[in-house]
Amino acid sequence: MATALCRQLVSSVFTLDDFINQCYGNHLDRGLGRQMPVHYGSEKLNFVTISSPLATQMPQASGAAYAFKRKQNGLCVICFFGEGAASEGDAHVAMNFAATLDAPVIFFCRNNGYAISTPTHEQYRGDGIAGRGPGYGMATMRVDGNDFFAVYNATRAAREMAIKESRPVLLEAMTYRIGHHSTSDDSSVYRSADEVNYWDKKDHPIGRLRKYMLRQEGWWDQTREEAWMKETRKSVMQALERAEKRKKPKVDTMFTDVYKDIEPHIQRQMNQLNEHLKKYGEHYPLKNFVDK
Numbered sequence: 001m002a003t004a005l006c007r008q009l010v011s012s013v014f015t016l017d018d019f020i021n022q023c024y025g026n027h028l029d030r031g032l033g034r035q036m037p038v039h040y041g042s043e044k045l046n047f048v049t050i051s052s053p054l055a056t057q058m059p060q061a062s063g064a065a066y067a068f069k070r071k072q073n074g075l076c077v078i079c080f081f082g083e084g085a086a087s088e089g090d091a092h093v094a095m096n097f098a099a100t101l102d103a104p105v106i107f108f109c110r111n112n113g114y115a116i117s118t119p120t121h122e123q124y125r126g127d128g129i130a131g132r133g134p135g136y137g138m139a140t141m142r143v144d145g146n147d148f149f150a151v152y153n154a155t156r157a158a159r160e161m162a163i164k165e166s167r168p169v170l171l172e173a174m175t176y177r178i179g180h181h182s183t184s185d186d187s188s189v190y191r192s193a194d195e196v197n198y199w200d201k202k203d204h205p206i207g208r209l210r211k212y213m214l215r216q217e218g219w220w221d222q223t224r225e226e227a228w229m230k231e232t233r234k235s236v237m238q239a240l241e242r243a244e245k246r247k248k249p250k251v252d253t254m255f256t257d258v259y260k261d262i263e264p265h266i267q268r269q270m271n272q273l274n275e276h277l278k279k280y281g282e283h284y285p286l287k288n289f290v291d292k
Contacts, residue, residue, distance in 0.1 A: 013044050016236065018040075021243050024244060025248065025249075029249070033248060033249050033253075048060070054088050055085040057081070061098075061107070062097045065168070074163060076104035078108055079094075080108045082112060082115065083124075084123065086129045087124070104168070107138075108173065114190075114191075119191075128142065130142040140169070142173075146176070146204070247289055249289070
């Protein structure tokens, strides 16, 4: 999910270097190395930092949407989560609050078939997450998550409904997770190669979009694609090289930014660490950190 979310951040404001600096946690990482890799966020783009704990973002989304409603600013919130996160208690709390408060929020569920290694038939007895929407009195849509244009149109319709009618919308995109959940996950243990190959070859969202674009005159062609892939790979490798050479954030930054003003107990901890490093600094790779 994080990979898909990061695609929405790509812009002149949040650049490829921003993505990779975050993964390396260097001093140009906007989170100053505090987050796990691929946990992006951007205040300028109103994109809340991705969190590892499941569903914690959902009640926050309901609260933010209710605040928007109170301000009458004509905005809505969209909250992304997987069908596995929908099993968390926070998911129920978030959707019930949003429904009863008529908060303008879109709950976008990516149902990719697996919560890490747990298939959907072991997660719930229904046919998905959309069936829960009516129980909350919530407008609900289900869409082919591998159809680029269907997802765009459904999300656009949900946004219009959330803003104009000041109400929550549950949108479920049915898709499939081709890759492993993470580098520590071996999905061959719990699913067959034939299953993965089917989705990769027959119903891959990028492949489907590519075929459509190739059928449209002048939209795309093999030559353009090969040039794009070559240039993209070059850009990524250069950004990786730049990020790897950059120093880590200043050590003091681990104590700042959590509170507007540094609390006394945190100030004491910072002082203790600085004294420790003055005395034993030669035992630490301080040259790899920004010193000012």
